[in-house]
Amino acid sequence: MIVLEHLGKRFDAVEAVREVSLEARDARVTGLLGPNGAGKSTTLRLLYGALRPDRGRALVDGLDVAREPAAALARLGVLPHNAGIYPLLTARENLRYYGRLHGLGGATLERRIDELGELLDLGALLPRRAKGFSQGERLKVALARALVHSPQNLVLDEPTNGLDVLATRNLRELVRRLRDAGHCVLFSSHVMQEVSALCDEIVIVAHGRVVARGTPDELRAGVAGGSLEDAFVAALDGAGGSG
Amino acid sequence: MRALATVFLKELLENARDRRTLLSALIIGPLGGPLLFGTMVNLTLERGRERADQPLELSVAGRAAAPNLVAYLEREGARVRDFAGDGAAAAAAVRDKRARIVLVVPGDYGERFRAGEPARIEVYTDAADTSASTDRARTGALLRGYGAQVAMWRLEARGLSPLLAQPVVVDEVDVSTPAARALALLGMLSYFIVFATLMGGLYVSIDTTAGERERGSLEPLLTLPVPRRSIVLGKILAAAAYMALSLLLNVTAFAVVLRFVRLDTAGMALSLGAGTALAIFAVMLPFVLVGAALMAIVASFTRSYREAQSWLAAVMLVPTLPIMFASVFQVASRTGLMWVPSLGQHLLIQSLLRGEVPSALHVLLSAGSTLAIGVALTAIAARLYAREKILG
Numbered sequence: 207m208i209v210l211e212h213l214g215k216r217f218d219a220v221e222a223v224r225e226v227s228l229e230a231r232d233a234r235v236t237g238l239l240g241p242n243g244a245g246k247s248t249t250l251r252l253l254y255g256a257l258r259p260d261r262g263r264a265l266v267d268g269l270d271v272a273r274e275p276a277a278a279l280a281r282l283g284v285l286p287h288n289a290g291i292y293p294l295l296t297a298r299e300n301l302r303y304y305g306r307l308h309g310l311g312g313a314t315l316e317r318r319i320d321e322l323g324e325l326l327d328l329g330a331l332l333p334r335r336a337k338g339f340s341q342g343e344r345l346k347v348a349l350a351r352a353l354v355h356s357p358q359n360l361v362l363d364e365p366t367n368g369l370d371v372l373a374t375r376n377l378r379e380l381v382r383r384l385r386d387a388g389h390c391v392l393f394s395s396h397v398m399q400e401v402s403a404l405c406d407e408i409v410i411v412a413h414g415r416v417v418a419r420g421t422p423d424e425l426r427a428g429v430a431g432g433s434l435e436d437a438f439v440a441a442l443d444g445a446g447g448s449g
Numbered sequence: 450m451r452a453l454a455t456v457f458l459k460e461l462l463e464n465a466r467d468r469r470t471l472l473s474a475l476i477i478g479p480l481g482g483p484l485l486f487g488t489m490v491n492l493t494l495e496r497g498r499e500r501a502d503q504p505l506e507l508s509v510a511g512r513a514a515a516p517n518l519v520a521y522l523e524r525e526g527a528r529v530r531d532f533a534g535d536g537a538a539a540a541a542a543v544r545d546k547r548a549r550i551v552l553v554v555p556g557d558y559g560e561r562f563r564a565g566e567p568a569r570i571e572v573y574t575d576a577a578d579t580s581a582s583t584d585r586a587r588t589g590a591l592l593r594g595y596g597a598q599v600a601m602w603r604l605e606a607r608g609l610s611p612l613l614a615q616p617v618v619v620d621e622v623d624v625s626t627p628a629a630r631a632l633a634l635l636g637m638l639s640y641f642i643v644f645a646t647l648m649g650g651l652y653v654s655i656d657t658t659a660g661e662r663e664r665g666s667l668e669p670l671l672t673l674p675v676p677r678r679s680i681v682l683g684k685i686l687a688a689a690a691y692m693a694l695s696l697l698l699n700v701t702a703f704a705v706v707l708r709f710v711r712l713d714t715a716g717m718a719l720s721l722g723a724g725t726a727l728a729i730f731a732v733m734l735p736f737v738l739v740g741a742a743l744m745a746i747v748a749s750f751t752r753s754y755r756e757a758q759s760w761l762a763a764v765m766l767v768p769t770l771p772i773m774f775a776s777v778f779q780v781a782s783r784t785g786l787m788w789v790p791s792l793g794q795h796l797l798i799q800s801l802l803r804g805e806v807p808s809a810l811h812v813l814l815s816a817g818s819t820l821a822i823g824v825a826l827t828a829i830a831a832r833l834y835a836r837e838k839i840l841g
Contacts, residue, residue: 254672257837279674286672290665294466295459306455307673335466351669 207232207267207390208282208359213252214261214414222248224414227262230392230407232358235385237405238394241442245414246394247287250363253392254284266359280308283357287364289348293337297328297347300336301354308355315354322350326380342373349380360384362393366400378404402434410441417441452675456683460657461690470652474691478648479698482641487706505587508532510539511554515562518554518570521595539573549581550574550588565603635802636776639795640769642699642733647740647765649695650688654744657684659757668840678831681745685827688741696733700726725801732797732807735816738823739790740768745830749839771795787811788818 208230215223223245230236238246251257253264255271255278264271269278291300298319305315323332326346331339336347345365352360362381366374381391381404395401401408402422410418410425418425418441425437464470510532512519519529532539532551539551553571561568570592574585601611661667670680704726747764751757771792780786782800787793793815800807833839 251840256668256671256840276674279672282672284669284672286665286668288665289669292463292666293664294463299459299462303455303459304669304673307452307670307675309451348669 208236208253208361208392209265209268210249210253210262211265212262213249213259213264215248215252215257215259222414223252223259226411226414226416228409228416228419230359230390232390233385233388234406235381235391235393235404236407236409237401238392238409238411239398239401239438240394240396240411242396244396244411246396246411247363248414249411250286250361250392250394254282254286254361255279256286280355281358283352283355283360285348285352285360285362285365288367291336291339291344291347291351293339294335296333296335297339297350298332300347301351304351305354310355318354318356319350322353325353325383326350327376341368342370342376345369345373345377349377357389359390360392362391364394364396366395366397374400398435398438410438412442417444450679452679453683453686456680457686457690460653460684460687464653464656464687464691467652467656470656470691473652474649474695475698478645478695480702482645482699483702483706486637486641486703487710490710504528505584505591506530506549507588508539508542508548508551509554510534510551511556511558514556514558515554515570518595521598522591525591525594527591536571536573539571543573543575546578548573549578549584552588635799636772638703638802639798640772640776642696642703642729642798643736643768643772643791643794644765645699646692646696646733646737647744647768650692650737650741650744651761651765653688653691654741654748655754655757655761657687658745658748659751660754662752662840663754671840677835681831681834682827685738685741685745685830688744689737692737692740693734696737697730700730700733721802728801729798732801732812732815733794735819735823736768736790736794739819739826742823742826742830743767746826746833749830749833782807782811784811784814787814790819790822793819 208228210226210228213223213226214221226245226249228236228238238249240246248257252259253266253271255275258272264278266278267281269281271278291297292303295303301319301322302315305311305318310318319332323329326349328346328350331343331347336344339347349362349365352362365377369377381393385391385406393404405422407421408419408425409416418428418437420428422434425441426432426434429436429440464474505527507522507527508530509519509522512529512531523529532542532548532553534542536553539548539553542548543551551573553573555569555571558568558570572588572592574581574588576585600614604611604614661670671677704721704723707721743764744761747760748757751760768791771789772795774780775792775795780792780796782796786796793811797807797811797815
């Protein structure tokens with residue numbers, strides 16, 4: 207479970223995150239939805255410790271990321287925006303590197319890599335160097351890498367960027383499977399269809415603030431048009447005045 | 450510790466597969482210097498030797514007026530050719546490289562010679578042409594020798610001792626050892642060694658910092674539950690390891706190449722046997738940490754691979770500056786200079802090449818201070834990688 211409490215972060219003149227609080231529960235897919243520049247990536251970076259918050263705190267399974275980074279991050283799998291893998295290493299070596307940095311090793315780690323190979327359908331990719339991989343293949347390896355230490359919680363920042371239809375579908379299926387296995391998945395997107403197709407909970411952010419939240423049905427019920435798109439636009443309009 | 454080793458080994462493996470790293474660490478860095486150095490020295494030596502072995506070619510205008518002089522020159526081994534023309538023609542011929550040296554005997558030479566007055570001979574040569582410097586010196590010596598001989602005959606003919614014309618005898622005693630004569634050339638050697646060492650870690654440093662950021666693999670790496678200083682230290686040590694490898698190959702290559710350079714024939718001795726080579730490697734080794742940490746620091750400010758490439762190429766020049774300075778100003782080995790990284794190593798390498806055993810104090814001072822500076826730079830690099838801005 208991931209809890210963000212009153213997060214705030216300023217870069218020089220820009221207040222990237224003003225006030226973001228949310229709860230992403232286990233066995234749920236929580237979507238962070240918002241237009242480009244709304245502060246989604248910054249919020250997630252505050253969560254996974256790449257940035258330090260000016261205000262508020264981020265908790266992973268009750269552990270404060272700022273105070274106990276090692277313990278908190280060990281329970282978190284992260285796929286940052288446009289994450290890259292090492293082109294001169296094979297897919298297996300890429301996974302092994304992260305596994306070892308998580309403290310795994312030996313036969314246990316190799317078994318885990320084989321498991322992930324099956325889960326993500328990496329089979330033929332594992333022994334190949336990543337240099338010639340397609341965008342979708344690279345993403346699968348990066349995702350497997352985020353899962354190598356079997357984290358309870360998973361953070362995906364705009365994971366479908368640049369993926370073709372088939373790869374997007376596969377990713378969606380995988381996220382559902384992880385949820386059904388009891389994991390907490392928090393993922394960000396600026397594509398509304400993406401979020402509505404996958405998420406149990408949606409948190410809409412604009413101008414660094416949470417402007418609406420709820421299940422897709424709850425959000426739809428709150429607006430005149432009755433579509434999620436209307437809800438999204440209404441939430442953004444509401445935020446425009448204050449932001 | 451475990452994380453540090455993991456990062457270190459991964460960078461070693463990844464860079465061993467990188468053609469750019471291999472090219473710079475195993476080939477261009479280590480072998481470029483020795484080959485360039487060997488070729489240059491060999492060419493210089495051979496050219497000097499060829500000139501000395503060949504007969505001196507002289508063009509003489511108006512030789513009929515000075516038959517004795519020409520006979521003397523030929524007796525001394527010069528090959529004399531007739532030259533038709535006056536001083537202006539001689540100057541033109543030398544300038545156009547049709548002749549190296551032209552002697553012009555003026556029309557009044559015989560008359561003045563017989564009268565016992567100083568008889569003028571014009572020597573046309575191009576002082577800017579360094580390849581003619583040996584010939585110029587030989588011509589001067591021959592003409593002075595002829596003059597001295599004639600002077601002696603004249604004094605004897607007048608019943609005077611020829612020794613009267615020699616009030617002072619100059620006897621130069623050259624105290625330089627053959628090794629010291631080689632030193633001017635050897636100043637360049639440590640320059641090449643420092644350069645090769647840095648070259649070995651250049652692409653590793655770029656790849657592990659700016660390269661990793663550009664590929665988008667830095668951010669996921671920094672989200673791992675691993676202290677950032679372990680990651681930075683692993684990367685710096687990997688670059689240092691490649692620098693050490695390049696250094697080892699470079700010193701070995703120098704030892705091999707210098708076997709084929711006949712410095713002894715030019716009166717220069719140089720000891721770069723296995724023992725000296727090993728000592729040079731040991732003296733240089735602490736420097737790799739300074740080099741690797743310095744590159745990590747500079748690379749942390751660059752935004753892209755290409756930017757890192759330009760900046761690090763400039764950084765490679767910094768440690769070579771003290772060596773250039775020391776070579777140009779002929780700085781002598783002093784305790785007070787040993788603590789400066791690269792300068793201390795340069796001075797120690799010089800004395801090793803001279804066949805001396807450097808003092809233990811100097812070796813310890815150089816190694817200790819270089820290591821301390823390397824550790825300080827590494828700590829700075831670790832702080833820079835802990836900044837939020839590192840993600841770009």
